[in-house]
Amino acid sequence: MRGWRSKTLSTVRGLTALLLTSALTMPVHTASAAPAAPPPASDVNLASALGAPDPERMLIEAQTLEYDIDGGTVTVYGAVRIYYQGNSLVADRVTYDQKGRKLQAVGNVELVQPGGTIINAAVLDITDDFANGFVNALRVTTPNRTFFGAQSAVRQPGDVTIFNSAVYTACEPCEENPDKSPIWRIKSRRVIWDGEAKTVTFDDPTFEFLGVPLFRVGGFTIDDPTVKRKSGFLFPTFGRSSNLGYYFGTPYYFALSPSSEAIFRPVVYSKQGLLLSGFYARRFANGYASISAAGIYQLDPDGFGETNVSNGKTLRGMVGTRGQFTINKNFIFGWNVLAESDKNFAKLYDIENYTQSERVSEVWLQGSNDRNWLDLRAGRFQVQESVTDDEISARHRSQPWFLPSADYRRVDEDIAGGELRTRVNTRTIYRQRLRTYDNQAGTELIGVPGPEGLSSRLTAESTWRRQLITDNGLVVTPLLSGRVDVIETDFYDETDAALATLAANQGTSYDERELAARGMATAAVQVSYPFLFSAAGSSHVIEPIGQIIARPDAPYQETFGLPNEDAQALTFTAANLFDIDKFSGMDRMEGGTRANVGLRYVGTFDNGWRANALVGQSYHLAGENPFADPDIVKTGMFSGLEDDVSDVVAQFGINTPGGLQASFDTRISKDDGNPDRLAARLSYVSDKWSLGVGYSSVEGQPGYGLYERNEEGSVAGSLKFAEHWTAFAKAAYNFDQEYISTTTTGLAYEDSCYTFAGGYSMSRNDSSEISHDFKVFMSFRTLVDIGEDARPSFDQ
Numbered sequence: 001m002r003g004w005r006s007k008t009l010s011t012v013r014g015l016t017a018l019l020l021t022s023a024l025t026m027p028v029h030t031a032s033a034a035p036a037a038p039p040p041a042s043d044v045n046l047a048s049a050l051g052a053p054d055p056e057r058m059l060i061e062a063q064t065l066e067y068d069i070d071g072g073t074v075t076v077y078g079a080v081r082i083y084y085q086g087n088s089l090v091a092d093r094v095t096y097d098q099k100g101r102k103l104q105a106v107g108n109v110e111l112v113q114p115g116g117t118i119i120n121a122a123v124l125d126i127t128d129d130f131a132n133g134f135v136n137a138l139r140v141t142t143p144n145r146t147f148f149g150a151q152s153a154v155r156q157p158g159d160v161t162i163f164n165s166a167v168y169t170a171c172e173p174c175e176e177n178p179d180k181s182p183i184w185r186i187k188s189r190r191v192i193w194d195g196e197a198k199t200v201t202f203d204d205p206t207f208e209f210l211g212v213p214l215f216r217v218g219g220f221t222i223d224d225p226t227v228k229r230k231s232g233f234l235f236p237t238f239g240r241s242s243n244l245g246y247y248f249g250t251p252y253y254f255a256l257s258p259s260s261e262a263i264f265r266p267v268v269y270s271k272q273g274l275l276l277s278g279f280y281a282r283r284f285a286n287g288y289a290s291i292s293a294a295g296i297y298q299l300d301p302d303g304f305g306e307t308n309v310s311n312g313k314t315l316r317g318m319v320g321t322r323g324q325f326t327i328n329k330n331f332i333f334g335w336n337v338l339a340e341s342d343k344n345f346a347k348l349y350d351i352e353n354y355t356q357s358e359r360v361s362e363v364w365l366q367g368s369n370d371r372n373w374l375d376l377r378a379g380r381f382q383v384q385e386s387v388t389d390d391e392i393s394a395r396h397r398s399q400p401w402f403l404p405s406a407d408y409r410r411v412d413e414d415i416a417g418g419e420l421r422t423r424v425n426t427r428t429i430y431r432q433r434l435r436t437y438d439n440q441a442g443t444e445l446i447g448v449p450g451p452e453g454l455s456s457r458l459t460a461e462s463t464w465r466r467q468l469i470t471d472n473g474l475v476v477t478p479l480l481s482g483r484v485d486v487i488e489t490d491f492y493d494e495t496d497a498a499l500a501t502l503a504a505n506q507g508t509s510y511d512e513r514e515l516a517a518r519g520m521a522t523a524a525v526q527v528s529y530p531f532l533f534s535a536a537g538s539s540h541v542i543e544p545i546g547q548i549i550a551r552p553d554a555p556y557q558e559t560f561g562l563p564n565e566d567a568q569a570l571t572f573t574a575a576n577l578f579d580i581d582k583f584s585g586m587d588r589m590e591g592g593t594r595a596n597v598g599l600r601y602v603g604t605f606d607n608g609w610r611a612n613a614l615v616g617q618s619y620h621l622a623g624e625n626p627f628a629d630p631d632i633v634k635t636g637m638f639s640g641l642e643d644d645v646s647d648v649v650a651q652f653g654i655n656t657p658g659g660l661q662a663s664f665d666t667r668i669s670k671d672d673g674n675p676d677r678l679a680a681r682l683s684y685v686s687d688k689w690s691l692g693v694g695y696s697s698v699e700g701q702p703g704y705g706l707y708e709r710n711e712e713g714s715v716a717g718s719l720k721f722a723e724h725w726t727a728f729a730k731a732a733y734n735f736d737q738e739y740i741s742t743t744t745t746g747l748a749y750e751d752s753c754y755t756f757a758g759g760y761s762m763s764r765n766d767s768s769e770i771s772h773d774f775k776v777f778m779s780f781r782t783l784v785d786i787g788e789d790a791r792p793s794f795d796q
Helices: 493-505
Strands: 058-061 066-068 071-084 087-095 102-112 118-127 133-143 146-157 161-167 182-192 200-211 211-217 219-223 237-241 243-248 250-255 262-269 271-285 287-297 315-326 331-340 359-367 371-382 401-415 418-431 434-437 443-452 452-465 475-491 514-526 531-535 538-550 593-605 611-623 646-653 660-670 675-685 689-698 710-722 725-734 739-750 756-765 770-780 784-787
Touching: 237 262, 443 493, 475 493
Parallel strands: none
Antiparallel strands: 058 071, 066 071, 071 087, 087 102, 102 118, 118 133, 133 146, 146 161, 161 182, 182 200, 200 211, 200 219, 237 243, 243 262, 250 262, 262 271, 271 287, 287 315, 315 331, 331 359, 359 371, 371 401, 401 418, 418 452, 434 443, 452 475, 475 514, 514 538, 531 538, 538 593, 593 611, 611 646, 646 660, 660 675, 675 689, 689 710, 710 725, 725 739, 739 756, 756 770, 770 784
16 A cells, blocks of 8 residues: 555644733722622623723623622623634633632633634633633634544643643534544543644554544654644555565655755665655745656566566666746746656656656746747657567657647737637657557558658648628638648658558558648638527527538648658547548648538527537548548548548537436448447436446457457446445446456545545456456545545546
8 A cells, every 4th residue: 555644633722812911900899709780791891890901802791790809809600702812702601810810711611713723611721821721621623623622731831732631533523422433533641732843742642443442652743733844754655566575665754944845765675675765846936846866776686577678677766857937927937857767667666756657758838928829848758668678569769759849829810800820830750769550460561650760840820710690690601721831851761661661552652751841722611500499498509511621632642751740640520520620730731622511409408408419421522532642650541531422420419407418429431321430428427326338339440450340338336325435336348359348346435534445446458468456545634644545537
């Protein structure tokens, strides 16, 4: 289990400075302690009677005043309320002893301090200088809903408060049975709160869970509630790893200054030895920066297996840094960089903030104002993987550097009655190892997604768009666009050979262009005619939409020679049916004349239900179809757009106020009417239970090496079967392989002070290897979190 972290206990901050500080000076007319006739509260100036130093700021309400001349005491009782300097005191009786210079509140005492802490007691005694005092049968409620109880408490000089026979918990008391034991509590013979040292010390404490004492220690000290950060040991980490063995660590936290901190984390692994890691962070007026470092001398470097990148390495380490600074009101500069001795060190040794399997090390500059937006980045994609680089499945070495990537956008309104959007985009990609797609090991090459070498592209594009609505409701949206690209490449010999082989396999040619320029001019118009009609309890909009896009063929698309780094993914759906350019990035350019048609529906019902639907199709009218032409990663193949008449795309959705949601998205083959791609989801969420069911199906794509249809179903649900208790489960089933690919199940308990979650999960990787994982998580509010949260996300 991982993730122990200490938390600060919040409790009462001493016994307050109450109300009265001077001797009794007001002359009185009664001669004994006999009760006086209770005058109206407004006629009794008890502030003056009790000699308060600042009567104008004290409000005292009571029913009766007693003055004992012989005893030198004054007593008010009967619904006593005293307000002074932000404190509020309620009691059955308050007595001031002039000779002893002490104040005593008795009976149902409740003191509310300025900070919100509530003190309940049977008896409260305090000196009139408020430095020392005594409380009997004390109960304290802090602003963050933590609770202290004690048989008595004593306030001593030096801002020290001692609670005797004390109990602490963060659990709310049971309303029906206040004497019932909470989920957890700490009983201590004595608790010492040192306001100057900012510490709370538990003397001889016992931890109870469900009323049962679990363990007892000699004592421990924590920071007091006013301390946000303080140097000291954090709760330990421990667990087991198959390659590393059992491990145990005791992190130490350094509160260096109000704006800086550090953590030193030594961890001992039974198989590999001592790992030393550290973290330093500092916050500035305009941002923050942090650095992490770790290193180990592995005692058993040959214990990982021959195909594991960790095998054979003795000295390993990493350095990582993150930061972000606001330069001015328009610009932000930041970075997130990881450098490690080998590609899997930080993930294997669970270095905080650097454990992602896929990540990006980069520096960036972002700027924006009301019309302009800029994003400038440089860095490298990283894959933290255990396999060595010579394995076929290895991916890290083929990940590219982007040096740099820049994207600038500007929006101008009221240009010829419309909107003008300008975009300048550039990227330079360097890759030190070729990445290819093969059908199977040693068979036909089918794609080159990662050319080895250097390539750059600069794109400038402007698009003008205006929406016109005629008197009869016809919506006409004309569009004009112009784009220019300049592309430079310097591929290595191995890439040239792979692209030449790929071109031969696809029946085309390869012609590397070290420098190329291309352009595109587009004229388009979209016309729609929304019909609105109403029925009993509902309103509906049906909108036929037609769009025609005219442009020349895209240059150089008939042969290989230009890279495709950012437009490799293409999924034709109803969501991008009316996009002017359906490629996902700017390395590809859509050309030719195309028409897109569709029918949109939106329904709104008085009971809160909403429904929406869109169905449509795309038609290539003239020129070369860019989705049918060759591509080094076969971007258009099997997209549903490669023919002059596309497949039919449709989507449908329902939302209800009662928690029911449904969605359906599909692409239907124009040839046989079967769905080539389908995704459906139905979910329901209520206060008591939730259920989600999903299904996806994708037709086989042999050109990509996917020979069979991929079908998968998923289900996730949770049930609150009792107060605070929830059962959860989640699973996915692969219909092609006829096995459960992933599953998670478990139980969770959660209330105001305690959380427990225990879960089991199983998953299969691409090689059908099964891995099992057990998680247990416990959180004692204000004390500690133990383990990794086992509660799943039900997103499908």
